[in-house]
Amino acid sequence: GAVVSQHPSRVICKSGTSVKIECRSLDFQATTMFWYRQFPKQSLMLMATSNEGSKATYEQGVEKDKFLINHASLTLSTLTVTSAHPEDSSFYICSAKIGRLATNEQFFGPGTRLTVL
Amino acid sequence: AQSVTQPDIHITVSEGASLELRCNYSYGATPYLFWYVQSPGQGLQLLLKYFSGDTLVQGIKGFEAEFKRSQSSFNLRKPSVHWSDAAEYFCAVGPLLGNQFYFGTGTSLTVIP
Numbered sequence: 001g002a003v004v005s006q007h008p009s010r011v012i013c014k015s016g017t018s019v020k021i022e023c024r025s026l027d028f029q030a031t032t033m034f035w036y037r038q039f040p041k042q043s044l045m046l047m048a049t050s051n052e053g054s055k056a057t058y059e060q061g062v063e064k065d066k067f068l069i070n071h072a073s074l075t076l077s078t079l080t081v082t083s084a085h086p087e088d089s090s091f092y093i094c095s096a097k098i099g100r101l102a103t104n105e106q107f108f109g110p111g112t113r114l115t116v117l
Numbered sequence: 118a119q120s121v122t123q124p125d126i127h128i129t130v131s132e133g134a135s136l137e138l139r140c141n142y143s144y145g146a147t148p149y150l151f152w153y154v155q156s157p158g159q160g161l162q163l164l165l166k167y168f169s170g171d172t173l174v175q176g177i178k179g180f181e182a183e184f185k186r187s188q189s190s191f192n193l194r195k196p197s198v199h200w201s202d203a204a205e206y207f208c209a210v211g212p213l214l215g216n217q218f219y220f221g222t223g224t225s226l227t228v229i230p
Contacts, residue, residue, distance in 0.1 A: 004160065041126070043207065043220040044161075093160065106218070108153075108160035 002028045004096050006109035013084055014117055021079045021112045023094030029074035030096035034106065035067070038091040050077050084116045119144050121210050123221035130198050131229050138193040138224050140208030150191040151209040152182055155223075161207065167191065178202070203228045 003026040013019050023033060032051050036044040048069050050056040056069035066088075068080040077096075081088050091113050095106040122141045130136055142148055149168050153161040165176025172184040182193045191208060208221040 006160075009158075041222070043121075043222045044218075045220075046218060095161075105163055105166075108162075110158065110160040 002026075002096075002105075002107045004094065004107045004109040006092075006094055006112050008112060009110060010113045010115075012115045012117065015085050016083055018080055018082045019084055019114060021081075021092055021094075021114075023077045023079070023096070023109055025075045025096040025107070028096075028098060028107075030077075031074075031099055032097045033071060033077040034095045034097070035069060035077075035079050036093040036095070038093060038111070040091075044093060047079075081114065084114070086116045089114055089116045119210065119217075119219050121208050121219050121221035123206075123208055123224050125224045126222070127225045127227070129227040129229060132200050133197050136193075136195045136198045136202070136226070138206050138208075138226070140191045140193065140221060141189050142191065142208070142210045142219075143189065144210050144219075148191075148210045150182075150184060151211065151218075152176065152180070152191075152193050153207045153209060153220075154178075155205040155207065157204075164193070164206075198226075198228055200228045200230070202226060 005024045007022045035047045038044045047062045048056045048058045050069050050071035052071050052074045058064050071077045091111050093111040095108045097106045120143045151166045152164040155161050164180050165174050167174045167184045175181050180195050184191050205223045205225050207223045209218050211218040
């Protein structure tokens with residue numbers, strides 16, 4: 001199957017700093033990429049949907065200025081957590097998809113564990 | 118409102134025993150249903166999906182799931198569990214068009230020898 005990578009896999013930062021997480025589709029071009037957030041023992045919550053070359057669509061309750069998403073190419077999307085605080089500590093997962101139909105599978109990355117001290 | 122419920126937070130089964138993980142959904146339109154598995158430190162892997170047709174769908178790793186519209190359920194089953202099946206399992210529902218997936222809270226599976 002198609003492979004999606006994330007970098008870094010784990011990051012620890014100080015409160016007030018910004019952190020960038022990369023999501024890459026390695027062997028296919030993704031029409032759309034998604035960013036999810038997962039708290040311990042909880043479900044994945046969709047944060048935003050991004051299409052290459054256009055602005056990301058954020059879900060209700062997600063701060064656009066806090067979580068900056070750049071989808072520079074069909075194989076790369078980045079999530080920047082700006083001025084991170086301890087409550088931003090979480091597991092961030094990206095996924096990538098070809099096409100808009102539900103029949104088109106979403107391929108998930110391995111996730112990035114963010115810890116804000 | 119759309120939602121997915123996985124009533125069992127954690128399940129423990131013996132290796133070789135059968136397994137059933139429950140999933141109930143609430144969705145305003147025709148649901149498209151998925152089961153994913155997440156191993157520690159890994160991304161989510163698609164086990165199987167249901168869009169239409171035969172309500173019993175076969176997936177990878179010997180898993181199957183049955184869609185029951187009357188019960189709004191999409192339970193995952195495996196006749197004989199292997200130790201490598203220990204992982205977190207997520208049920209999800211999504212639309213035909215668009216990207217809004219709704220995930221359940223997951224069921225953690227432990228397999229004992």
